[in-house]
Amino acid sequence: MIACQEHLPGWLSLPQARVLWLVEPEQKRAAKVAAQFGIPRHTPRLEDALADAEVQVVDICAPSGLHARMTRQALQAGKHVLCEKPMALSAAEAFQLVALARQGQRKLMIGHHLRFDPVALALVQALQESDRGQFHAVRAQWLRKRRLPARPGFVRRELSGGGVLLDLGVHMVDLAWWVAGCPQPVAASASLNNRLGRRGDVQGEWGSWDSRTLDVEDFAWGQLRFEGGLLVSFELSWLALQPEEEFQRVQWFGDRWGALWPAGRLFAHRRGRPWEVQLAPTHVEKPHRLVVQRFAQCVLQGEAEPVPPEQIATVTAMIEALYRSARQGNEVPVELPRS
Template identity: 30%
Template sequence: MKNKKLRIGIIGCGGIANGKHMPSLAKLNTIEMVAFCDIIEEKAKAAAEKYGSENAKYYTDYKELLNDKSIDVVHVCTPNKSHSFITVDALEAGKHVMCEKPMAKTAADARLMVEAAKRTGKKLTIGYQNRFRADSQYLHTVCEKGDLGEIYYAKAHAIRRRAVPTWGVFLNEEEQGGGPLIDIGTHALDLTLWMMGNYKPKSVMGTAYHKLSGRKNAANAWGPWDPEKFTVEDSAFGFITMENGATIVLESSWALNSLDVREAQTTLCGTEGGADMIGGLRINGENLGRLYDTKVELNSGGVAFYDGKQESDADLEARLWIDSILNDTEVVVKPEQALVVTEILEAIYESSKTGKAVYFE
């Protein structure tokens, strides 16, 4: 497929499609966006007019889009509840699929997606774009080299002080499956597991809170939320043990009385060194009987008239995804890895409801 221009269909033309997927795909000369679908026809039409190829089509029924046999790739950018069945249908229709995070609302739904990808032989990946940031890429290389040794303790950070998304269906538990844990905690957990190279959880304890969600006229980055519509947690925390004895602490919030605000970040502690993302990427360790810490310079500047601008995480994600199809290589975010993230998140919610630990077989 190296000399072919891939034909792409977009299912769900809302915020994440307009803010990430379509702008990044539009920068590639190896693809063309030929079809757009949204339950709100005006959104699909607007996307087709802005990003579509000549004679691009738009739909309100995703199955009509999938019936177009000329489409090679589908991007699923819908609410969490519909990720699984749309993805499975797309794979069965012979399309490669990029599905937005989280993989699915439930672990059972995510497993159906993995099974469909294996059954059809089509590529499936999940939109964890934070893996493609410069600091994440550098740190992953450090971890792969073994510079940190055995990573046995880690923290996954997804803390907002007051930044509750008040648009769309973010506050709707039926549509989304949860709040900050499944929305932004999923990014932090994915980063952490990826750095550790560890996808074998043993047990999970978790708590989810509805402490601030009932407040009226609350201070918030996007204006006050409606307490009547806030049906998901405002914060959630997990304590995860892995089969090899490693421990991960996951923290997530949209609204929390904390000044320690960090999102899509990880802290790693290994036998040979550690790393965190506080104020930039920092590596620490011991050398010649002395402790050291160093901040990694990730900008490419320093040359006159060159601003050091690098490819964005979303742009790199899109390019490598398309390259994996054209060259038939492995995707960066493997569906089996995203499944483990979903299993752990689900276990945190379950543990919070029952007050008991959840054990993995």
């Protein structure tokens, strides 16, 4: 889905790039997609593409549970890697990938497209240009009504690595944390369940799933604590009983500013009165396209990745801790490698 809708059109729009291989185990799909996008070769084996010295970049859009292994293979073969989210399932894996990329002087970027969202960029820029003050709380919500992605790469844990916390949670946690200035995470607590997905009579818009074998969460609720006192709470669902088909809202509460996404509003107090700004984003390019364009640019120009993989490895540590907390039923520390 994401390869055909976003990544391949993104690469094909770049005059400096050619797509040389498609790696896809489903042979019929591989042939169809290769023909659709004019890709000269396709194979079910990543190794075939990695052995081609002409290949400089590998763009991974496979199911989430395969990302870390495929990224490692590609970096070890000397390729630059753009990988869809999530980066990995554990902080240890994620930081190893960063180390591998840095040692081999390869670029590594994860497709956190909300870092290229026009409103998010405008919020970050506005806060950078003013006295940001201190944020003390963020509430992040991404709640879908009937949008459980029923493909195997999402509903079978051995392929997906997790459910809605991994799918939507990485975006919400990262956006909340990035706009708040990336403080050091301290502790995590979460509650996960798949009560609706397992009921058997609940149907979604995005295909049907076997409620008896669904082994990932469709609902996630929880909180992260950070150094300096910031609290980030999140609410995530693929199957929420709610009015909206899709509901996204992140709200930051600080001592100088309040902020709202995706509405793009900033709130403050000036001379004793409430004061509000409606941001007018200047970027118009689609965020997913910018992921590919900006990654290509960093490879070609030898620049730093616009989404630093160290930061996304830290997000991975937060998500890993949230899963651990849900299993244990209590708050747990976020464990980061000692630097």
